[in-house]
Amino acid sequence: MARDSKVAKACKAMKIYGISEETVKPVLKNLLNVFDNNWKFIEDDDYRALIDAIFDREDPKKRVLILRAPPPSSGKEWKHETARIQRDR
Secondary structure (H helix, E strand, O other): OOHHHHHHHHHHHHHOOOOOHHHHHHHHHHHHHHOOOOOHHHHHHHHHHHHHHHHHHOOHHHEEEEEEOOOOOOOOOOEEEEEEOOOOO
């Protein structure tokens, strides 16, 4: 697959999460340098490395920790994830 189509596919995958192409491309370029142009590590787990790199790059003040409580009788632990704060302009 040509590099341009891989970039387009990565941008399309990030669009689902509300991440713009302008945000994706510089991070993707950096990851390609880190991984010596090996797409395998970037494409694995539905672009997990790319998503992580994008969130690591963003301002921590624009992130919020989301806690999800399990049902009280389940005996399971709390789950957490990080999300971006989106503000209306």
